[in-house]
Amino acid sequence: MVARDSSDSSPTILKGDPSVDTASLYRSSPALSFPANALYATAQFSLVVVVLPFHFLLFALFPSKRWRPSWTLTEAALMPAVKRIMSTMDTCGYKIGARRTDRAPGRVARWWMRVRDGVAFEWVEGLSRELAGGVLVDEQAKVREQVGMYVWRREGVDDGEGLVGLWLHGGAYTHNSAHPGASSSSIPRILFKREPRFSSICGPYLFFLLSGPVALATQGLPSPAQLTKAISTAVEYRLLPDSPFPAALQDAAAAYVSLLRRGIRGSQIVVMGDSSGGHLALALTRWIKETREERGAEEEARSWRLEEPSGLVLFSPWSDPSHSYLGHTASTYVPRKNSSDYVFESPPFRLHLVTSLLGSRPSSFVLSPYISPGSRTLAPGALEGFPPCFIHYGTSDRCEEEGERLVANLRRDGVRVETVVTEDTPHDLMLLAMIWRKSQVEQVWEGVLQFTGSLRR
CATH class of the missing domain: 3.40.50.1820 (Alpha/Beta hydrolase fold, catalytic domain)
Known part of the structure; x- marks a missing residue:
């Protein structure tokens, strides 16, 4: 286990089982592959269209239901939609707005x-x-x-x-x-x-x-x-x-x-x-x-x-990024606070992201001042x-x-x-x-x- 301050979701000391190879565990992407990702994305985007009007009505009638009390009706209704879209893109392995790096525009x-x-x-x-x-x-x-x-x-x-x-x-x-x-x-x-x-x-x-x-x-x-x-x-x-x-x-x-x-x-x-x-x-x-x-x-x-x-x-x-290494498995991951944010915080995906960032470097490099x-x-x-x-x-x-x-x-x-x-x-x-x-x-x-x-x- 990792010692943590109850008021802070970051580790005070990063520990874990050194015998576990995090690279082999998380080098393979947890994202869905075709055709499962296409079906999942279609379902999730359809759900966004269906749920968005419901959220506008819900938060208009019951302002106390908004994730953050200070959010306006528009902010409160749109944030769940943005969150679902972002999580869907990561779950399906889709890149938002990325372009090829090996060629110039035509x-x-x-x-x-x-x-x-x-x-x-x-x-x-x-x-x-x-x-x-x-x-x-x-x-x-x-x-x-x-x-x-x-x-x-x-x-x-x-x-x-x-x-x-x-x-x-x-x-x-x-x-x-x-x-x-x-x-x-x-x-x-x-x-x-x-x-x-x-x-x-x-x-x-x-x-x-x-x-x-x-x-x-x-x-x-x-x-x-x-x-x-x-x-x-x-x-x-x-x-x-x-x-x-x-x-x-x-x-x-x-x-x-x-x-x-x-x-x-x-x-x-x-x-x-x-x-x-x-x-x-x-x-x-x-x-x-x-x-x-x-x-x-x-x-x-x-x-x-x-x-x-x-x-x-x-x-x-x-x-x-060292927050992703509270331990060496997804079950040890402690999500960062502010769950109302649209940022996708699934443990396997967060660990895969940071492991991909480290590349050939050992997991200990996550504590380098270059990384964290x-x-x-x-x-x-x-x-x-x-x-x-x-x-x-x-x-x-x-x-x-x-x-x-x-x-x-x-x-x-x-x-x-x-x-x-x-x-x-x-x-x-x-x-x-x-x-x-x-x-x-x-x-x-x-x-x-x-x-x-x-x-x-």
């Missing part, structure tokens, strides 16, 4: 993206061999030679105190994409519109949106003249279960390094992400910090500098030297407790942290902005804008 699709979204698809060189050592070395996850990106451009941008946003999308490393049509792209797009410091970008300044699975590249980066007009870029990083750790980190590192090699200073860059994208942002920051230390001042002086970013912006960051920076067992000083952070989560969020611990760990290690905690909001609130109360969504945006406004002053 010529017609690229033309349409330029017309509709003002977005172009381009390429960036993969991580160089000199940087692809240490934690990035893995037989299951080879460093890619080139990485695909979606790029937003604007003519006539002005110089000023421009910031460079590096966006990493969420989706449990399984869902979503960098494509401008993906739901996760709405977050950085809105931030770009609302933050004038991101719109006043000039010279080598860029606004980068990092998302989704990584596409192989066949062309070069835009020229420095083109970069003066670049507003944002979305990178397709690789997804689970085919590409375990450190594949996504390799791709994020390649994108970050490409900015520095183009003359963009680390003090201009803000690394941002939601859910697992926040997890990846924290891992990227750790890699930058450790690689800088390994390179040393002499090597840094001889070549370009691997500078650290000016700040992190994290929405509902998934920061404690929000763990209660994180060693003091592990986050020392991190840049200022903005963190948002809700009190109905499956990631609420690990968000609290991440904030505590950062502050313990001397990192400046600004937080916005919204009452009774679910995981990754900003993805639900269209159906949620504008006052709470606005509360988050105000916090983000205040934080980014404080950077590089």
Whole structure:
């Protein structure tokens, strides 16, 4: 058994039977296969259509039946539907919004993206061999030679105190994409519109949106003249279960390094992400910090500098995958609190997700600060030297407790942290902005804008 604080669902000490091979137990996906998954999905989606009107009527007549008392009728009625849809997708092994990582959009699709979204698809060189050592070395996850990106451009941008946003999308490393049509792209797009410091970008300044699975590249980066007009870029990083750790980190590192090699200073860059994208942002920051230390001042002086970013912006960051390893079987899994959230919390699926993330690494690696920076067992000083952070989560969020611990760990290690905690909001609130109360969504945006406004002053 694992010792636990009664007020916290995280382990204080991770123990278990070391003779049990978690990889062999959970490497095979527990998802249904065809045709069972198709039949199950049809039944569940039909149930959503049938039950949704019932929930509207029920919660209108009996407000006390709502999962959260503060939820509006729309929120209360839609959340069970979202929860059923999300659990169905995972149970059936379907990926939401994910795209192939080994090809660029077709010529017609690229033309349409330029017309509709003002977005172009381009390429960036993969991580160089000199940087692809240490934690990035893995037989299951080879460093890619080139990485695909979606790029937003604007003519006539002005110089000023421009910031460079590096966006990493969420989706449990399984869902979503960098494509401008993906739901996760709405977050950085809105931030770009609302933050004038991101719109006043000039010279080598860029606004980068990092998302989704990584596409192989066949062309070069835009020229420095083109970069003066670049507003944002979305990178397709690789997804689970085919590409375990450190594949996504390799791709994020390649994108970050490409900015520095183009003359963009680390003090201009803000690394941002939601859910697992926040997890990846924290891992990227750790890699930058450790690689800088390994390179040393002499090597840094001889070549370009691997500078650290000016700040992190994290929405509902998934920061404690070690929670899935309270023991070595599904029967030992303790679900995270806030069952009203839409996040699927089935023990076999959670364990399979984290085991897939670890890949060839032993189960003990789940306690690495690369994997679980929000763990209660994180060693003091592990986050020392991190840049200022903005963190948002809700009190109905499956990631609420690990968000609290991440904030505590950062502050313990001397990192400046600004937080916005919204009452009774679910995981990754900003993805639900269209159906949620504008006052709470606005509360988050105000916090983000205040934080980014404080950077590089």
